[in-house]
Amino acid sequence: MSFINYSSREINCKIVYYGPGLCGKTTNLQFIYQKTSPDARGKMVSLATETERTLFFDFLPLSMGDVHGFKARFHLYTVPGQVFYDASRKLILKGVDGVVFVADSQVERMEANMESLDNLRENLEEQGYNLDALPYVVQYNKQDLPNAAPMEELSKVLNPTKVPEFSAVATTGDGVFGTLKAVAKLVMMDLRKRK
Amino acid sequence: MEVLYEEEYRQIQEIVERLCRDANSKAVLLIDKNGQEIASSGEIENIDTTSLSSLTAGNVAATGGIARLLAEKEFTGQFHEGEHTNVHISIVAQRVILLVLFDQRTSLGLVRLRVKKASKDIQDILDAMSAKEHQQARPSIFEEITDEDIDNLFNDD
Numbered sequence: 001m002s003f004i005n006y007s008s009r010e011i012n013c014k015i016v017y018y019g020p021g022l023c024g025k026t027t028n029l030q031f032i033y034q035k036t037s038p039d040a041r042g043k044m045v046s047l048a049t050e051t052e053r054t055l056f057f058d059f060l061p062l063s064m065g066d067v068h069g070f071k072a073r074f075h076l077y078t079v080p081g082q083v084f085y086d087a088s089r090k091l092i093l094k095g096v097d098g099v100v101f102v103a104d105s106q107v108e109r110m111e112a113n114m115e116s117l118d119n120l121r122e123n124l125e126e127q128g129y130n131l132d133a134l135p136y137v138v139q140y141n142k143q144d145l146p147n148a149a150p151m152e153e154l155s156k157v158l159n160p161t162k163v164p165e166f167s168a169v170a171t172t173g174d175g176v177f178g179t180l181k182a183v184a185k186l187v188m189m190d191l192r193k194r195k
Numbered sequence: 196m197e198v199l200y201e202e203e204y205r206q207i208q209e210i211v212e213r214l215c216r217d218a219n220s221k222a223v224l225l226i227d228k229n230g231q232e233i234a235s236s237g238e239i240e241n242i243d244t245t246s247l248s249s250l251t252a253g254n255v256a257a258t259g260g261i262a263r264l265l266a267e268k269e270f271t272g273q274f275h276e277g278e279h280t281n282v283h284i285s286i287v288a289q290r291v292i293l294l295v296l297f298d299q300r301t302s303l304g305l306v307r308l309r310v311k312k313a314s315k316d317i318q319d320i321l322d323a324m325s326a327k328e329h330q331q332a333r334p335s336i337f338e339e340i341t342d343e344d345i346d347n348l349f350n351d352d
Contacts, residue, residue, distance in 0.1 A: 001197055001227075001229055002197065003197045003198075003199070003227060003229070003231040003233075004197070004198045004199070004335075004336065005199045005204065005233075006198070006199060006200045006201050006204070006336075007199065007200075007201045007204035007205070007208075008204075011336070012231045014229055014230075042243065042245045042246060043243050043245075043246050045246050045249065045250060047250075047253075056253060056257070057253060059230075059246065059249045059250075059253075061245045061246075061249075064348060064349070065348050066348075067340055067344050067345065067347075067348050068336060068339050068340055068344060070336055072348060075230065075231070075249065087260055088257070088260075090260075091253070091256040091257060091259075091260055092253075092256075094228070094229065094256060095228070095229030095230075181349045184349065185345060185346075185348075185349045188340075188345045188348065189342070189345060191337055192337045192340055192342070192345065194337075195335040195337035195338055
């Protein structure tokens with residue numbers, strides 16, 4: 001849930017990166033962290049296992065400029081993608097203002113993408129949210145891999161409602177900031193609508 | 196959308212400062228359940244309070260999850276003992292989290308006692324805030340922000 005502090009003149013919002021295991025959610029955040037100047041971002045916190053799989057969440061606080069004297073601050077979170085961490089995923093969705101679904105473009109991961117997307121919808125509903133009413137964008141990651149399905153095919157299955165969608169290669173940063181800016185903008189527009 | 200106006204912020208800040216003083220603690224943070232820092236006091240210069248807030252909220256959320264699994268309503272408090280710093284975490288009015296960092300200069304008993312009083316005071320302010328919200332609509336910053344402002348915010352540099 002966004003938090004507007006009139007005293008510190010800040011608008012704080014929460015964006016969650018969701019998607020199947022190993023789709024590149026953490027890599028998105030790592031790239032954003034590396035490419036943002038230190039005065040615009042805080043520390044990146046990763047609660048990961050010894051093998052660097054996300055155990056609970058990654059967290060990156062980010063400033064994205066001023067609007068009418070208010071600092072627009074976004075707290076980016078990732079969820080653990082592995083199926084059995086569902087209880088943790090539900091917790092992280094609490095108070096979400098915007099969602100990025102990171103799909104793994106590899107053909108053999110299509111089923112995992114679909115399962116994760118269904119899981120996102122269900123978990124949101126459990127918290128009283130409707131994915132179709134939330135600021136929401138889709139990213140097709142790993143588009144550089146030889147076994148990546150074309151975007152049109154992925155889109156047909158994973159983005160039936162035609163929300164903004166982005167092709168990405170998170171390891172090189174392709175599409176990473178495009179995705180972030182799009183969801184952040186939708187979140188701000190949504191706040192304005194709900195004023 | 197949670198909104199905190201200056202008047203309430205000042206009241207909350209005062210309570211947090213008083214708690215820090217009266218409990219003889221190192222630092223006190225008030226955090227919303229989604230991990231946003233609301234107010235802080237004490238020796239926080241060398242602490243990354245943004246990360247601390249997010250991790251504390253994550254911790255409280257996970258503990259709440261455990262409570263539900265065990266058919267408990269909520270575990271209202273947590274205490275972590277460190278070599279140099281101890282941490283006391285409690286939930287106020289089911290809405291916000293009060294985090295107290297303290298060392299050997301004080302005791303867990305005193306911290307608990309002062310937290311209890313501060314929690315009551317914070318709850319009163321939160322209740323008054325909710326009542327006010329229902330009575331009168333207060334001006335929103337988003338009435339001044341236009342679509343163009345938002346466009347400008349995300350323009351490529």
